[in-house]
Amino acid sequence: MYTKKVLKHFRKPYNYGKIRNPDGIGKVGNIVCGDVMWLYIKIGKNKIKEEIIKDAKFETFGCVAAIATSSVITNLAKGKTLNEAIKITKDEIVKSLGGLPPIKLHCSVLAVDALLEAIYDYLSKRKREIPQELKIQHQRIQKEKQLIEEKYKEWIEAEEMLQRQ
Amino acid sequence: MRKRIYLDYAATTPVDPKVLEKMFPYFSEKFGNTMSLHSFGREAKDSLEESRKVIAGLMGAEPEEVIFTGSATESNNLALKGIAFLNQEKGNHIIISPIEHPCIIETARFLETQGFEVAWLKVDKYGLVNPNDIKKLIKKNTILVSVMHANNEIGTVEPIEEIGKICKEKGVYFHTDATQSFGKIPIDVNKMNIDLLTANSHKMYGPKGAACLFIRKGIKISPILHGGGHESGLRSSTINIPAIVGFAEACRICKKVMKKESKRLVKLRNKLIKGVLEKIPNSHLNGHPEKRLPNNANFWFSFIEGESLVFELDSYRIAASTGSACSSEKLEPSHVLLAIGLEPKEAHGSLRLSLGRWTTEKEINIVLDVLPEIITRLRKISPFKRNL
Numbered sequence: 178m179y180t181k182k183v184l185k186h187f188r189k190p191y192n193y194g195k196i197r198n199p200d201g202i203g204k205v206g207n208i209v210c211g212d213v214m215w216l217y218i219k220i221g222k223n224k225i226k227e228e229i230i231k232d233a234k235f236e237t238f239g240c241v242a243a244i245a246t247s248s249v250i251t252n253l254a255k256g257k258t259l260n261e262a263i264k265i266t267k268d269e270i271v272k273s274l275g276g277l278p279p280i281k282l283h284c285s286v287l288a289v290d291a292l293l294e295a296i297y298d299y300l301s302k303r304k305r306e307i308p309q310e311l312k313i314q315h316q317r318i319q320k321e322k323q324l325i326e327e328k329y330k331e332w333i334e335a336e337e338m339l340q341r342q
Numbered sequence: 343m344r345k346r347i348y349l350d351y352a353a354t355t356p357v358d359p360k361v362l363e364k365m366f367p368y369f370s371e372k373f374g375n376t377m378s379l380h381s382f383g384r385e386a387k388d389s390l391e392e393s394r395k396v397i398a399g400l401m402g403a404e405p406e407e408v409i410f411t412g413s414a415t416e417s418n419n420l421a422l423k424g425i426a427f428l429n430q431e432k433g434n435h436i437i438i439s440p441i442e443h444p445c446i447i448e449t450a451r452f453l454e455t456q457g458f459e460v461a462w463l464k465v466d467k468y469g470l471v472n473p474n475d476i477k478k479l480i481k482k483n484t485i486l487v488s489v490m491h492a493n494n495e496i497g498t499v500e501p502i503e504e505i506g507k508i509c510k511e512k513g514v515y516f517h518t519d520a521t522q523s524f525g526k527i528p529i530d531v532n533k534m535n536i537d538l539l540t541a542n543s544h545k546m547y548g549p550k551g552a553a554c555l556f557i558r559k560g561i562k563i564s565p566i567l568h569g570g571g572h573e574s575g576l577r578s579s580t581i582n583i584p585a586i587v588g589f590a591e592a593c594r595i596c597k598k599v600m601k602k603e604s605k606r607l608v609k610l611r612n613k614l615i616k617g618v619l620e621k622i623p624n625s626h627l628n629g630h631p632e633k634r635l636p637n638n639a640n641f642w643f644s645f646i647e648g649e650s651l652v653f654e655l656d657s658y659r660i661a662a663s664t665g666s667a668c669s670s671e672k673l674e675p676s677h678v679l680l681a682i683g684l685e686p687k688e689a690h691g692s693l694r695l696s697l698g699r700w701t702t703e704k705e706i707n708i709v710l711d712v713l714p715e716i717i718t719r720l721r722k723i724s725p726f727k728r729n730l
Contacts (some may be wrong), residue, residue, distance in 0.1 A: 209667075215725040237725070240647050240669070333643075
């Protein structure tokens with residue numbers, strides 16, 4: 178069911194773990210299957226002083242496809258300007274994995290959402306202007322997020338408490 | 343490379359080499375159709391009846407009370423629909439447990455669309471049905487109770503003798519799906535007051551494609567396959583002689599080794615359960631600690647997802663299965679795990695390890711070495727990693 182590329186990314190995922198003092202965090206969950214993905218970004222600048230995603234890491238509670246798509250999107254995002262990163266599509270992720278089983282396509286959406294949320298988080302924390310498209314996506318993701326966070330309330334709270342310590 | 347370790351015997355078992363040997367002549371030598379009058383047909387018919395005797399014997403039934411089908415799914419369909427459609431005048435009320443295999447649950451749902459009323463039982467945190475609940479639910483128009491003998495996911499063995507007794511007293515037919523238990527633990531349809539029983543070959547080292555339904559003498563059911571009138575008119579289809587001969591041989595072997603083998607498996611399984619719970623923090627056993635199949639172990643691990651776990655185990659050449667939503671076609675967690683009270687996030691991290699005839703202590707030791715490592719790795723990837 179999974180391609181060799183998917184299994185490769187799953188067994189040796191790139192970029193998993195936390196970023197200390199990240200510039201943005203995207204926390205998303207899939208209300209259908211229950212997978213959870215947290216994506217951290219660090220922002221830097223390229224040679225022509227544009228803001229780019231200097232580093233990206235993820236933490237995922239989910240299936241093979243969820244972990245593989247997390248690995249791919251953090252790879253794809255690194256080095257991209259924010260505007261380029263916002264434009265990464267689920268199709269790109271699926272393509273770079275050599276395909277996903279139809280039932281697992283929603284995992285690639287989750288990865289895209291996590292990155293969008295991390296960028297949104299960065300921009301809004303800096304009180305920067307947020308592109309209209311990103312705003313719309315953010316509103317949609319937030320609605321779904323509330324439902325999933327209720328499900329995982331106890332686990333999330335415990336984890337956040339540990340991080341504050 | 344180390345040999346693969348198969349711990350998914352509850353999904354299906356390899357065919358015992360002795361069974362395979364018995365089956366061979368029935369493909370090209372004794373290939374006859376049981377309905378034919380010539381010697382080819384007669385020798386097939388004789389083998390069919392001999393097989394019936396052996397299989398009936400393992401459940402304490404008379405040969406004529408057993409009819410052959412192609413799968414446990416078919417037997418369960420036949421039991422439920424067959425009883426329902428022929429007893430509509432008596433009543434339309436059916437009682438089902440919530441942890442049945444989908445082939446019971448979906449058949450019951452289908453019957454609901456055909457004017458039958460289905461009452462769904464509850465189970466406790468171990469997956470046990472309370473026989474008193476059945477007593478309370480039985481109404482004047484109840485025609486059938488169906489509760490499985492042992493659950494395929496968590497291995498819990500139901501109090502079917504008590505349930506059978508209640509059904510007998512109330513004059514309601516009692517069907518049990520013994521797909522997972524037949525050949526592994528003793529079954530006596532008379533002692534247990536069972537009216538209909540589903541058993542199947544490929545979970546007990548026989549071939550796929552053979553199963554049976556025990557129907558107590560005197561109980562009438564309607565067929566779901568109409569045709570040439572095989573199996574006393576209850577299941578038309580050319581008889582799959584090689585598979586049935588294999589099924590019978592599998593029963594002979596199970597009967598011979600059951601006592602010793604179940605003791606051996608209980609020991610290995612308990613070692614596995616103890617080891618996992620001791621070595622892996624935040625690990626939990628699903629199902630009953632004692633009232634469970636000798637070969638079943640089922641866990642849930644906090645903070646990780648079961649499909650990932652199964653694929654990780656697979657990369658270590660260990661075969662297992664999970665009740666996680668991610669592994670299901672409907673993206674829903676296992677109905678069994680939800681019925682015993684697990685939250686979806688808990689069912690998400692479930693793992694079933696089912697042992698069998700060729701499971702060795704060495705294999706269990708390997709699993710106990712590998713599994714904690716894998717779970718630590720997956721928890722490192724997970725946002726939730728307390729107590730790492």
